[in-house]
Amino acid sequence: MNPREFPELVAFLCSLAQGQPMSGTVSAIERFGVFVKLDDGPEHPNLPGVGFITIPELAWEHIDAVTDFVRVGQHITCEFLQYDTWNMEARLSLRAMRPDPLLAFADEVAVGHQLRGTVTKVIPFGVFVRVADGVEGLVHEQDLTSAPQVGDELTVVVIEIDRERRRLHLASGRG
Known part of the structure; x- marks a missing residue:
């Protein structure tokens, strides 16, 4: 697209400030993201x-189906992230409008803490375990004491909480 052909759109996008809340209606859901009018x-x-x-900007938690979070016709409020000059669109974040559940979890739980969780995904090098709403951690295969399946309940121990990278490292616990 040639920005010179759409001066009103360019002027609007250039006027936006990072972090600014923006409201609109979900107009289309695609496999790569969500369009908002x-x-x-x-x-x-x-x-x-x-x-x-x-x-990734829809929710803090893992997304299997976009329609679990938004639907066409739904009115939403997002945070403006940046102006995409190639597509001439406003990149938005829905998750930025909600507190990060991992940070709240990290404020309450320390390394060495034992928790119960549910296996949400099995991958070649380990499993992901949901230990709180919106919080999943990885148990590497060398830290597993058995071969759990999706849906299994596990006792895990917090090995590391990486706030910057938003990662939680767990190991199988006893019990």
């Missing part, structure tokens, strides 16, 4: 909305 601002000449949310 913003309440304020011009129409997009080619896309179903000026706003766009990538899959």
